[in-house]
Amino acid sequence: MTAVLPAPTARAWAIGAPRLLAGLDRHATLDHTAHLAVHGPLPHLDRARLTALLDDIALTGRGGAGFPFAAKLRATTREHGTVVVNGSESEPASFKDRTLLRRAPHLVLDGALAVAAAIGARRVTVAVHDPAAAAAVTQAIRQRRDAARAGVERVDGGFVAGEARALVRRLGGGPAMPPGRRVHLTERGVLASNAETFAQVAVATRLGARRFRDTGTHAEPGTTLLTIGGAVSRPGVVEIPLGTPLGIVLAAAGAADPQAIVAGGYHGSWHAPLPQLRLARDGITLGAGVLLVLDGSTCALGELARVTAWLAAQSTRQCGPCQFGLPALARDVAALAAGAAAALPAAQRHAHLVDGRGTCHHPDGAAQFVTSGLQLLQSEIDRHLAHGGCGRPVRGLLEVPS
């Protein structure tokens, strides 16, 4: 489990034996021949067997929400539906889905085609924003004979536009915004999940439940992809067994002086870098699979303020509490970083006020990000209140798109 595979070609590596990233140490991109050589042929499973397998391995969606994938299969009862591979990867710090789509597109297609065959879906739509990913998947579809029902759609790159319901609305010709009513996509015959989820399906159909469970934890078997960034000497995409202790991942990524981590992306949460914390739901929730490391070289509170301002700008301004509440929250955090004591209770109150009050989870996610940050950065906040700052620059280790 502590063996680290070197990856000469790109910033993709693994702790333990890679599954999704298998072969990428030797190939820049796995074409269909190389893909079959690395992974073997794709077994056919009917609906009942695939559902049982997914139940057995307790596979959850890898886009952030963590919904049980077998339940989606069960809920999609309508014939001739559509399988949507959400490869929009709108989480700014995340690069794992693009890595899969660019370098192992056949694995993602395998999973989507296996699900489509099992539920009798007529179409497979791979929704991507990244041009290189779109090109790789398009080429992969041409390389195989079993992908006639698959196609690529380019979609917007906005943070909220990547939410599954917004994405499907956009694919149907509407705006890339979440609808106001609760929509169960599966009732409309649409089974949508994140690109990595389908790659996991492709791996599972080949391994079977027992071998899939050879790694990971009992509750969460298998591996997961993480995008690691921030103050590390080996940033990139890494495949780890679920439940790996944080300390091992940080050491492998070359985090010399971790002071705080942000897990799950910008809808995720801040944690102290305790080495024994496990990367699993009962430890650190991984959300969209992002792990960002902050060291002592940057002003953590300033980093928090910067991302909060970005989150506020991502509101689609459909829902009042998000439209007005997130900018208020961003002003609070900025004022706090500048040393205004009254800004702390104001931020806590505004975070509470936006939580759960939107049609999508953007305000909830932003509230969690800020609340957990404020909680962790207590001593930083004290320093800022006492001196009007901490004297460190805001280096932008938490990257936001400009």
Next chain:
Amino acid sequence: MKSLDVDWTRCDGHGLCAELLPDRITRDDWGFPVIAPIAVADEDNTSVRRAVALCPALALRITTR
């Protein structure tokens, strides 16, 4: 269980619902409704349904879950 719910994509924060149902609905800093987590019982039906019907943005609704 029935409860009051807001379609946030429609709500413009007119505030009529808070006037009509002061026990259930207050308004936040920007005028948008804050709904108390109280179930809608059968005896509340008349007043609650009236507020739902009068919402100028058709954003207030009763949902069953």
